[in-house]
Structure formats: C-alpha cells, structure tokens
Amino acid sequence: MDERHRAVVVVILFLALVVLLGLPAYGQILLDVCASCHANATCEDKLDGSGKVCNCKYGFVGNGRTFCQDKDECQIGASKICGQHTTCHNTFGSYFCTCLAGYSPSNNMNIFIPNDGTHCQDIDECRITGICREGGQCRNLEGSFDCSCQKGYRVRNGHEPFNPQRGNASCQVVDCGWPSAVEDTVLVSTTGTTYDSMATFACDEGYVWKSGGNKSVCAADGLWKGPSLVCEEIMCGNPPLIESADRVWNNNSAPGSTVLYYCKEGFYNMGGMNLSVCNENGFWTPATLSCRALCGPVPFLNNSEVVWHNRSVVIHRCTAGFHSWRGSNMSVCDSSGVWQRATLKCIEIKPPINDLLIYNGDCLQWKAEKYEKDSELYKVIYTGSRDYQRSFHDRGKRYINSKADQLELCLNLYPVTNYSISVTAMLAKFTATITTNTSLPVPPAPIVYYEEFETRVPILRLQRWPNSLDLISLYQVFVLPVEGIMMFDCSAPASLNSSSTSLSEYITAQLDIQNVGTRINFTLGDGFFYGGFYNSPLESGRDYYIILRVVSQWKTASKSCCALWAKVTGASHVLRVSSLSAAAFVGGITLVIVGGYSVTWYARHVIWLTQTSNKKGEIQ
Numbered sequence: 001m002d003e004r005h006r007a008v009v010v011v012i013l014f015l016a017l018v019v020l021l022g023l024p025a026y027g028q029i030l031l032d033v034c035a036s037c038h039a040n041a042t043c044e045d046k047l048d049g050s051g052k053v054c055n056c057k058y059g060f061v062g063n064g065r066t067f068c069q070d071k072d073e074c075q076i077g078a079s080k081i082c083g084q085h086t087t088c089h090n091t092f093g094s095y096f097c098t099c100l101a102g103y104s105p106s107n108n109m110n111i112f113i114p115n116d117g118t119h120c121q122d123i124d125e126c127r128i129t130g131i132c133r134e135g136g137q138c139r140n141l142e143g144s145f146d147c148s149c150q151k152g153y154r155v156r157n158g159h160e161p162f163n164p165q166r167g168n169a170s171c172q173v174v175d176c177g178w179p180s181a182v183e184d185t186v187l188v189s190t191t192g193t194t195y196d197s198m199a200t201f202a203c204d205e206g207y208v209w210k211s212g213g214n215k216s217v218c219a220a221d222g223l224w225k226g227p228s229l230v231c232e233e234i235m236c237g238n239p240p241l242i243e244s245a246d247r248v249w250n251n252n253s254a255p256g257s258t259v260l261y262y263c264k265e266g267f268y269n270m271g272g273m274n275l276s277v278c279n280e281n282g283f284w285t286p287a288t289l290s291c292r293a294l295c296g297p298v299p300f301l302n303n304s305e306v307v308w309h310n311r312s313v314v315i316h317r318c319t320a321g322f323h324s325w326r327g328s329n330m331s332v333c334d335s336s337g338v339w340q341r342a343t344l345k346c347i348e349i350k351p352p353i354n355d356l357l358i359y360n361g362d363c364l365q366w367k368a369e370k371y372e373k374d375s376e377l378y379k380v381i382y383t384g385s386r387d388y389q390r391s392f393h394d395r396g397k398r399y400i401n402s403k404a405d406q407l408e409l410c411l412n413l414y415p416v417t418n419y420s421i422s423v424t425a426m427l428a429k430f431t432a433t434i435t436t437n438t439s440l441p442v443p444p445a446p447i448v449y450y451e452e453f454e455t456r457v458p459i460l461r462l463q464r465w466p467n468s469l470d471l472i473s474l475y476q477v478f479v480l481p482v483e484g485i486m487m488f489d490c491s492a493p494a495s496l497n498s499s500s501t502s503l504s505e506y507i508t509a510q511l512d513i514q515n516v517g518t519r520i521n522f523t524l525g526d527g528f529f530y531g532g533f534y535n536s537p538l539e540s541g542r543d544y545y546i547i548l549r550v551v552s553q554w555k556t557a558s559k560s561c562c563a564l565w566a567k568v569t570g571a572s573h574v575l576r577v578s579s580l581s582a583a584a585f586v587g588g589i590t591l592v593i594v595g596g597y598s599v600t601w602y603a604r605h606v607i608w609l610t611q612t613s614n615k616k617g618e619i620q
Contacts, residue, residue, distance in 0.1 A: 040068035040093070059093035085120040085143060102143035133164060135171030147171075151220050152195030176218035184231040185214075195220060203231035208282045236278035244291035244335050255280050263291035267335075270312065293337035303346035314339075318346035325370065352376070352428035358421075358436045362413035366423060366432070368405050375403045377426040384417040384438075388554075392417070415441045416471055416554045442559045443472050443552040452567045456538045460546065460566050462520040473553040474531070475511040477522065477565075482543035490549060490562035505547075508535045524568070541570040 034043035037054035041064040046053050054064030062068035073081055073095040074088035082088045082097035089096050089111075096111045099120035105112050112118040125131055125145040126138035135153030139146055139161065146161035149171040155162060158169025174195040181187050184207050190199040199216040203209050212228035219225045239249060239259040244267045249259040257278040263269050272288030279285060298306060298314045303322045308315040312333040318324050327343035334340050356366040370376055377399065384394035394414050400407065413419055417438050424431040449461040462475070480488060481504075488505060509522065510531030524546060525537040538544060546566040552559045 036065045038062065038065055038068040041065070057093065059095075081114075083114050083119045085122075100143065131164070133170050135173060136164075154222070174218065174220055174222050176222050176224050179216055179224045182227065182229065185227070185229055192218075194218060199224065199227075201227050201229055203229070206233060207231040208234045232282070234280065234282045236282055236284050239276055239278075239284050240287075242287060242289055242291070244293070245289060253278055255282075259284070259287075261287050261289045263289075267291040267293050268311075292333060292335060295333035295337050295339045299331050299339045299341045301342060301344055301346065304344060314342070316342050316344055318344070321349055322346040323349050326374070351432070352425040352430040353378075353423055353432040356423060356432045356434050358434060360410070361438055362436075363408060363410040364421065364423065364434075365406070365408050368402070368407055368425075370405075370428075375401055376428065377401045378407070379424045379426055380409060380411070380421065381424075382411055382413065382419055382421040384414060384419045386417055394419075413438050415439060440471065440552055440554045440557040440559050442561055443550045445561055446475075446548055446550050446563050448548055448563050448565050450564060450566060452569060454569060456540060456568070457523055457525050458566060458568055460522045460524055460548075462522065462548065462565075464516070464518045464520070471552045471554070472513050472550055474513055474551050475516070475520075476507050476549040476551060477509040477511075477524070477530075478505050478547040478549060478562075479508045479524075479536075479538070480505040480545040480547060482545060486545075488547060488562075490547075490560060506536075507533045509533050524566075538568060543570060544568045 033052045033054070037043045038056065040060045041054045041056045041062070043052050044055055045051075056062045056064050056068035059071055059073075060068040061071045070090075070092050072090045074090045078086045078088035078097070081095070085100045085103040086097045087100060089098065094113075096113055097118075098111055099105050102123055102125075103120040104123050105118050106121055107116070107118045109118070122140070122142055124140050126140045131145070132138045132147035135150050136147040137150050139148065144163070146163050147169075148160045148162075149155050152174050153171040154174055156170055156172045158167055162169035164170060175193055176195075176197070177193055179187060179190060179193075179199040181201060184204050185201045186204055188200045188202045191197045195218050197218040201214045201216065208231065209229065210232045211230045214227050214229045216224045216226040234255055236253040236255070236257065238253065239247060241247075242261050244264050245261045246264055247259050247261050250257070255278050259276045261274045261276070268291065270290035270292050272290055274287055274289040276284045276287040292312050294311060298309050300306070301316050304316045304318050306314055307317050314331040316329045316331065323346070325345045325347045327345050329342050329344045331342045332340045350369045352369050354367040354369060356364065359365060364380065368376060378401075380398040380400070382394075382396050384392075386392045394417060396411065398409065398411070400409060411421070413436075415438050418435070419438065420433065420435050422431055422433045447463040449463075451458070451460075460477075464472075478488070480486060508524065508530075510533050511520070511522070512531060524535070526535055527537055528535050544567070545564065546568065547562055548565040549560055549562045
C-alpha cells in the first residue's frame with residue numbers, strides 16, 4: 001500500500017472513532033485537512049460541499065498534500081503550446097515562449113504567453129534600407145530573406161541568391177573596360193567604362209560614314225555592344241545619267257572631280273544647272289539640266305479650252321456651262337516627244353443638291369453633284385412649329401462631310417409638327433429647301449395603379465407622363481362586365497353611347513387633357529357626367545373590368561392605346577394589388593392571372609378575358 005492509500009485509511013478510521021465516541025471534533029478535522037496541504041497547493045471546498053480538499057496550484061501536478069511537482073508544459077511541443085515558429089521555455093510552475101530567428105512576436109515583447117492571442121509573425125527584412133548593400137535587390141522569405149544583383153551588377157564572392165549575413169557575397173557594378181576602336185574608325189568620346197556607359201566613334205580621315213550606328217554601350221554582361229559603323233573610302237563613283245543628255249567626264253571620281261552634261265540632238269535645254277561636282281561626302285551634286293523634245297500641236301479635251309501653254313506644258317479649263325470633275329488640268333510633253341494628256345473631265349453644270357426628298361417621316365435623302373472637290377460639307381437646318389400650340393418651337397442644325405454621291409440623314413423630328421428644312425452645300429454655296437408635316441404617333445402607355453375593389457364606388461389612380469409634348473388629347477374609361485370569355489379591341493370603339501343596361505362594355509367617362517393635372521383620382525360610378533358620358537353606378541353582385549383608353553387626335557388622325565386599370569368584384573374574397581403599373585395592350589403576348597380570371601393580351605390591341613374560377617388568385 002502506497003503512502004496515499006495509507007493516508008486515506010487513517011482518515012477513515014479516525015472519522016469512525018469520532019462517530020462511535022460522539023466527539024464534537026468535525027470542525028477541527030477540517031482544519032487539519034487544510035493544514036496538511038502542500039506548499040504548492042491550495043485548500044478548496046469540495047464540489048459537493050462535504051468538506052475541504054487540497055489541490056496543486058496551476059503549473060504543478062500531484063496529490064496536493066504530500067507532493068506537488070512542477071508541470072513541464074513544453075513537453076507537448078512548442079508549436080502546440082506556443083504556436084508556429086516558436087521556442088517553449090519551461091519555468092518553475094509556469095513557462096514562456098520566444099520567436100525563432102526571422103520572426104517577431106505580435107505584441108512586440110521578447111517573451112510572451114499566447115493566452116492573449118500573441119503569435120510569431122514573419123519579419124520583412126527587405127524593409128531595412130541597404131540590407132542587400134549597393135546594387136542588391138532584396139526578396140523576403142518566410143522567416144528569412146535573400147539577395148540578388150540588379151541589372152548592371154554581378155555577384156562577387158558567391159552566387160545568386162545570397163544572404164549577406166551568412167557570407168561575404170555582395171554585388172559589384174559591371175565594368176567593361178576601355179572600348180577598342182573598329183576598323184577605319186576613331187574613338188571620339190566616352191562617358192565611362194561601367195554598365196550603361198556610352199562610347200562615340202567617327203570615321204577616320206579620308207573615309208566617309210556609309211551605314212550603321214556610331215554608338216557603343218557597356219552591356220550587363222560586361223561587354224561593349226556596337227558600334228555597327230561602316231566607313232568607306234571617299235569616292236563618288238560614276239556620275240548619274242540624265243535622260244536625253246550626254247556627259248563630258250574624265251573618269252575621275254575623287255572629291256573635286258566634275259562632269260558636264262549637254263542635251264542630245266533633237267532635244268532642247270529646259271534650263272537649270274548642267275555641272276555636277278564630287279563633294280567631300282562622296283556624292284555627286286545634282287545637275288538640274290532638263291532636256292525635252294518637241295511634241296507638236298497642243299492636245300485638246302472635250303468641253304474645255306487652253307488658257308496657257310509653251311513648248312512643253314499646256315493648261316486646260318472647262319468651257320462655260322461645264323465644270324471640272326476630278327483629274328489633272330495639265331498636259332506635259334515627255335522626254336520621248338509624246339504629250340501626256342490632262343485627265344480633266346468637264347461635266348455639265350447641275351445644282352449641287354438634286355432630288356431632295358423626305359422618307360419615313362423624318363429622314364432626308366438627296367443626290368450630290370460635286371465640283372472640283374471630292375468631298376462636300378453639308379449644313380442641314382430644320383425649324384418646326386405647330387398651329388395648335390403657338391408656344392412650341394423646334395430648331396436644330398447638323399453637319400455632314402461626305403464624298404458620297406447619294407446621301408441620307410435622319411433628324412429625329414417631333415411628331416405632329418410643321419417643319420421647314422434647308423440643306424446647304426458649303427463649298428458650292430448652294431441651298432435647297434423642303435417642307436414636311438410629321439405624323440401622329442401612338443400615345444405612350446399610361447402609368448396606372450392597378451387595384452381590385454369590393455366597393456361599388458372605387459377611386460382609381462392615374463399618373464401622366466412628365467413629357468408635356470406627349471400629344472395626349474383625352475382619356476376614356478371603359479366598363480366591361482365579367483361574362484365568361486370576352487374580347488376587347490382597343491382600336492375599334494372610336495365613340496360609344498353613354499351607359500345602358502346592356503351587358504356589353506360601355507364608356508362611363510371621357511376626360512379632356514385640358515381639364516386634368518399630372519395626377520388623377522377618378523371615382524367610378526359616382527353618377528356624374530364626364531365629357532358627355534354618364535358615370536353610371538355599378539350594379540351590386542356583379543364583377544367588372546375597368547379599362548383606361550388613351551387617345552391622341554390631330555385633325556382627322558386618331559391613335560390610341562389601352563391599359564387594364566382595375567377590377568371591381570362583388571365576391572367576399574378580394575385580391576388587392578396596389579402600386580402595380582399595368583402593361584399596355586400592344587405587341588407580344590402576355591398572360592396575367594388576376595383575382596381568379598385569366599387576362600391575355602394579344603397584338604393588334606385585342607384583349608381576351610376568360611373567367612377561370614372563383615378562388616383567390618395571384619398576379620404572376
């Protein structure tokens with residue numbers, strides 16, 4: 001039996017004796033337990049409240065009474081207790097951590113215990129100025145760094161990459177030494193012998209620079225690159241030949257030599273220098289002597305006349321009623337005695353702008369008649385006004401620079417407007433004018449707030465488009481009783497009688513645009529007249545669709561579009577949808593389920609309404 005078990009047995013026997021004899025010594029026993037605790041232990045209450053117990057302090061292990069020995073926290077490994085890149089140091093009753101070389105603690109303390117989140121992080125040695133010394137460039141590594149040499153430097157006492165803290169390697173500047181001259185050249189100047197230095201060469205005396213570059217550069221490999229200079233001995237060679245001319249020459253091509261030119265028999269001298277000299281750069285000076293043959297009578301062109309000529313040149317121009325169109329107006333007598341005729345074309349003079357017309361409402365088209373120039377600059381000015389709207393004015397200007405013979409331009413004009421349009425050819429200084437009346441477009445779809453109502457006098461809401469030029473003339477409110485399969489043609493009913501007792505649709509109100517603002521709140525079935533139509537009260541127990549028709553009118557033309565505005569139902573289950581902008585009945589096919597009824601929009605403004613069930617529905 002070990003010491004721990006013997007101590008337990010003694011305590012049990014003692015407690016039994018106390019109970020048998022009835023001794024009041026329990027409190028004293030507790031005090032004796034605490035007195036028996038080890039110096040590195042604390043006396044604490046048991047969890048079940050039955051007495052005291054001795055527990056070793058943090059950092060110690062043992063039974064709490066006879067021994068409490070130091071706990072080596074580092075034995076589980078430094079990375080587990082201190083974190084990555086650390087060293088663990090055990091102390092009596094505790095421990096502490098330090099970072100490995102190349103790392104530093106995040107709390108900037110040399111020693112730490114990671115209970116506050118402190119960890120070891122990589123040190124960026126490259127932030128230290130000059131750590132790689134002159135010519136070196138630093139690369140940071142995890143826990144370390146290395147160096148390499150910049151361009152123009154090479155490593156000394158080692159190889160790349162290197163760490164200057166672990167050896168004597170360093171970077172030294174590349175030195176190419178003194179440049180040597182190439183054949184037939186001399187060194188003129190140099191900026192040095194190290195990397196990127198430049199040396200300049202020139203041709204030796206008696207030689208001329210023929211090709212290549214005269215610069216040499218010290219490269220990163222320590223060698224001079226260049227020059228590519230090619231120097232040749234100064235000689236002019238054979239003098240150039242001149243057409244229809246002979247020459248007098250002594251076959252000497254050294255600098256200072258001369259050659260004399262003269263025209264052959266049958267040709268005459270047009271003037272100019274007839275002497276050529278070999279210069280110090282190895283070139284013959286140009287001789288401007290020109291020998292021409294007689295070409296005979298001057299040529300004539302259709303619809304043209306001659307305004308000036310001599311023995312070798314003729315200038316032409318177009319006669320009255322014709323203008324020039326491309327080509328040269330000069331005929332030249334060549335060296336073989338043949339006239340090179342002018343290519344001038346003389347065409348009949350027509351207005352620069354022909355056949356001006358308007359298509360697709362606001363697009364211009366015209367044919368261009370050009371003069372001397374291939375291209376023409378056109379200025380288009382348009383002004384618009386309206387008889388029914390005196391305050392309206394539209395004016396614009398466009399420019400076109402074109403070489404085309406047929407031109408087109410669309411102007412994006414306002415509808416229902418009287419326009420005057422002028423097109424000016426700026427170079428020809430000619431203007432053509434045309435007038436047009438733009439047509440009436442389909443009005444924009446209204447912004448309605450679709451709702452479903454149970455009341456017989458619902459208030460319907462409408463917001464007008466902010467554009468004051470929308471040309472809307474009036475709004476018409478249609479009432480459609482819901483009866484199985486129905487069809488509503490937005491473009492068909494131009495006008496209907498006021499409300500009747502029939503089951504078909506009817507107009508319950510007509511609102512002139514002059515009498516409404518940008519926002520409209522209309523009470524359906526209030527019993528008043530609107531625009532000559534009686535706003536008849538709705539019958540109880542019946543379901544209705546309410547359709548808003550927007551009409552634009554101008555003179556005899558009329559355009560319209562429609563939108564589903566509301567549904568009024570007599571049933572108790574009502575689906576209310578607020579602030580939903582209904583779609584216009586134009587283009588495409590759209591299916592919407594509204595309060596148990598399917599509503600299908602077809603092209604050509606036709607609406608099919610089909611009753612599907614009496615259950616509560618959703619808008620999809």
